[in-house]
Amino acid sequence: MKQIHKILYIFMAIALLFACEEVEREPIVVLGDAAEFVSPSMGASLVFEKLDAEVNTLTFTWSKADFGFQSATTYSLELDYFGNDFADPISLISTSDTSATFTQAELNEEFLEFGLETSKPTELEFRIVASINVDVEMLYSTSINLNVTLFASTFPPIYIIGGCTGGWDPGKAVEVVSTGEAYMYTTIAEFTNDGDINFRFFTAPDWDASLGGHDIFTTYPNDLLEIATADSDPNFNFIGTPGWYELNVNTNTGVLVMTAIDKPVMYVTGDATHGWVWDDPVTELLWTGYKVWEGDVDFTNGNAFRLFPQKDWGPDSYGWDLLVNYNTDYIDVMADHDDPNWQFLAPTGTYHMKVDMRAASVEITE
Secondary structure, eight states, rough: HHHHHHHHHHHHHHHHHHHSOOOOOOOOOOOOBOOOOOEEEOOOOOEOOOOOTTOOEEEEEEEOOOSSOOOOOOOOOOOOETTTSSSSSSSEEEEEESSEEEEEEHHHHHHHTOOBTSSSSSEEEEEEEEEEOOSSEEEOOOOOEEEEBOOOOOOOOEEEEEEEEEEGGGGGOOOEOOOTTTTTEEEEEEOOOSSEEEEEEEEESSSGEEEEEEOOOOOOOOTTTOOOOOSSSEEEEEOOOSSEEEEEEEEEEEEEEEEEEEEEEEEEEEETTBSOOSSOHHHHEEEETTTTTEEEEETTOOOEEEESSSSOSOOOOOOOTTOOOETTTEEEEETTTTTTOEOOOOOOOOEEEETTTTTTEEEEEO
């Protein structure tokens, strides 16, 4: 009887030993047909344009993957640089559908974050990865290659050079800044018609960077401009009333609009300068670029000031609340003032001041 008990104990121990061992399961692998792209087609070239990028779309479509049995399938649309063999891909979307639609603006942002350069064709490789769960191997589609050209989210300025806008000197070029929309630029400039009245546009302040004039901008105000027929270059003649004008140009449609405006002014007012008065002489900065003013200012240590774009208290004024970038070695918030005035901290004397409304900055130098 004791012998039978020993045998039973041995069998129980063996059973417990096997029960305690981790049982490794082989994954259930059922390989079937991978999804395949329906559109876009292999080798397509895609050029994204900022104009209407929020409206223009690109749709990827693919066939269903077949794992050999009914299943809830998840599809991931992946991309990588061509030739990288998907060593470091990104996923544009994970979906149960067999299509995905993106605006050009969405794709442009995704591809910029991935590292693509703008205005340069780049070959990318796309694939569809179908998956069910960890027990079933994923299915990979045949990849397709697409050539993609992105638009820049910002655009470099263009320039005006001419006798009527300061002289035929690249150092006196008038900056025409991007509005943030594709092909759209704007500036404010003073035009004269005494002597040389020619001008045209350049992509940089350089003679070798000519953009053009009447050959590019075929729609223009005939009461202000005319074709300079005597010139070998496509210059305009300014024939309007001398003064300040706001320009809006579209390099795609060739439309140039000019609107007469008052001279853009900026005054430095306060007891740190000429006083809290508007009687001449006042301390005025000069327009030197689009929304940029500069000038030499006599400052008094310890006193207050702020900026005014009119010779009056209103409607506008600019202080530390709006122009937030400045060197506190020279100016800082004036304590106990209801208005956003600065206090001048440096020794009394003459300083050069530059106000850049585009950069929300005030720069003061010796």
